Amino acid sequence: MDRGSETTAERLEGGTPAFRRLNLALFAAGFATFAVLYCVQPLLPIFSEEFQVSAAVSSLSLSLSTGFLAVAMLVAGSLSDVLGRKPIMVAALLSSALLTILSALAPTWPILLTTRVMIGITLSGLPAVGMAYVSEEVDRKSIGLAMGLFIGGNAIGGMSGRLITGILTDLSSWRVAVGAIGALGLVAAVMAWRSLPPSAHFHPRRADLMDLLRSFAAHLSDPGLRGLYAEAFLLMGAFVTLYNYLGYRLMASPYLLSHSAIGAIFVIYLVGTASSTVAGSLADRFGRQHVLWAVIAVMLFGVALSLLSSLFAILAGIVAVTFGFFGAHSVASSWVGVRAQTAKAQASALYLFCYYCGSSIVGTLGGVFWASWGWPGLAGLVSALLIAALAVAFRLLRIGPSL
Known part of the structure; x- marks a missing residue:
């Protein structure tokens, strides 16, 4: 590689055809990743009925995927340091799409869960690796746009995957719906293979387990980062648990909503796009430590609203929880990068590990509360998590301006 290839001018710049192709491929990759991961969430009541399993066991179709994703993500970034970014990303998309199609054909519950475990492992090659790829290949002035489209694809994919699944399940069956999501994943894999430019600024490194552990x-020795990791676990655990069992409540009497209507509720995720922006702007103005506790308080208010019997009040509560969660996640995740002085990728990987562990562990535990005490019990669990998150936020407030 000549010296010129290392200059900033050689990196992908906004407005060029190569940059547009990259953004399209990254958006599709982000879309497919979260569509595949979360498409089963509105199907939990159907799995309970078809496979004769409890709500907690049904939630394993999502919790196992996010749990194995959390663990695998700790090593996926390091693996891409050795093998390269684009090969890992394309392989992750292709394999997870094929596994999603296989899951639609699963004849038994154990086989379905096995495919979902494998999907969680294969998807780990996208989130952290995609961010590393952008930081290496895109001009500094254009990184924000590229990263924003990648993350935007995540949010819209998570929403659309649930919505498409709900609609197609009403029109046909859950198997057709999941198969369609897998087909979208295959399209995204082809787009990434054809449109992502080969890495021009990637330098392979020797795998060093001891460096990673250090x-x-x-x-983990930094009290500020430990607090932010705790927030990731608590906030994501509360958020996913509420959405996991919302369908059970709203499909039952007196609401009797259809699968399509349940899927449409996830359009509320669009609120998260606004709240992330608002929270980020407020954090720049008033400080992250002051904004974090405020948006967590908004989540608690939303949980309280969801205890009312009115469908309008329940939906208003879910909107408040969603607004607060995405705002808190935006503040906390960006805070990690500011707080970590070295090995920022590993710091972010630990945050995502705790984030998905919260989804996996608490998401399944919520099924026990739902089965034993109904929505009041579930709301009690979520409220306890948010009160703990609020306590951590106040502790971060006391740590001081070094954050």
């Missing part, structure tokens, strides 16, 4: 240990 980075993790250094981050």
Whole structure:
């Protein structure tokens, strides 16, 4: 590689055809990743009925995927340091799409869960690796736009995957719906293979387990980062648990909503796009530590609203929870990158590990509360998590301006 290839001018710049192709491929990759991961969430009541399993066991179709994703993500970034970014990303998209199609054909519950475990492992090659790819290949002035489209694809994919699944399940069956999501994943894999430019600024590194462990240990010794990791677990656990069992409540009497209507509720995710922007702007103005506790308080207010019997009040509560969650996640995740002085990728990987562990562990635990005490019990669990998150936020407030 000549010296010129290392200059900033050689990186992908906004407005060029290569940059547009990259953005299209990254958006499609982000869309497919979260569509595949979360398409089963509105199907939990159907799985309970078809496979004769409890709500908690049904939630394993999502919790196992996010749990194995959390663990695998800790090593996926390091693996891409050795093998390269684009090959890992394309392989992740292709394999997870094929596994999603296989899951639609699963004849038994254990086979369905096995495919979902494998999907979680294969998807780990997208989130962290995609961010590393953007930081290496895109001009500094254009990184924000490229990263924003990648993350935007995540949000819209998560919403659309649930919505498409709900509609197609009403029109046909859950198997057709999941198969369609897998087909979208295949399209995204082809787009990534054809449109993502080969890495021009990637330099392979020798895998060093001890360096990785030292980075993790250094981050975990920082009380500020430990607090942010706790927030990731608590906030995501509360958020996913509420959505996991909302369908059970609203499909039952007196609401009797259809699968399409349940899927349409996830359009509320669009509120998250606005709240992320608002929270980020407020954090720049008033400080992250002051904004974080406020948006968590908004989540608690939303949980309280959801206890009312009115469908309008329930939906208003879910809107408040969604607004607060995306605002809190935006503040906390960006805070990690500011707080970590070295090995920022590993610091972010630990945050995502805790984030998806919250989804996996609490998401399944919520099924026990739902089965035992109904929505009041579930709301009690979520409220306890948010009160703990609020306590951590106040502790971060006391740590000081070094955050």
